[in-house]
Amino acid sequence: MDELIENKSWWKRNWKWFLPISVLSILIGFGSLVTAGIDANVTDFAQAYSDPALYDNALEKVKLNQRVKETLGEIEAIDKLAIVEGTTKYSNNNTSVETTIRIKGNKAKGKMDISAEKKGAAWEYRKINIRIKELKEEIDILK
Incomplete structure (x- = not known):
């Protein structure tokens, strides 16, 4: 039997953790820049x-x-x-x-x-x- 194994892309496998961490990192970076001058x-x-x-x-x-x-x-x-x-x-x-x-x-x-x-x-x-x-x-x- 030949079964077709479908490999999911990296994005499909990891988006659930990557997206929130990316948004959080951007917010922390922006917050650091703003508060540094304040x-x-x-x-x-x-x-x-x-x-x-x-x-x-x-x-x-x-x-x-x-x-x-x-x-x-x-x-x-x-x-x-x-x-x-x-x-x-x-x-x-x-x-x-x-x-x-x-x-x-x-x-x-x-x-x-x-x-x-x-x-x-x-x-x-x-x-x-x-x-x-x-x-x-x-x-x-x-x-």
Whole structure:
């Protein structure tokens, strides 16, 4: 008797384990790439989140500016989500910071750019700018 022995291809024999392992490997590789660049940012965000004086003191200076009042109106308090959505970069053993967060007034919204150095327990501001995208305007708070 001649029986025909059919040899299955490698894919037909092994797809049940190969496919899930391949997908899992791709997800782990992608996750590793994404988190590799986030470690420093997470630390910076956490520090910025835990230091509300950095933003609150800058916002008080912004609220005193007449051009900001005319353009944005009454500025709302900065919420914690604005800090997370923004960008923050600490340097010099966490004594210098460059940060950008959104601010919102009752007339318009914008971005607040801050550059500051910590002197003792207080922040000394080198730059506070308000950028208003709709008007393509930038207001320098520390003239």
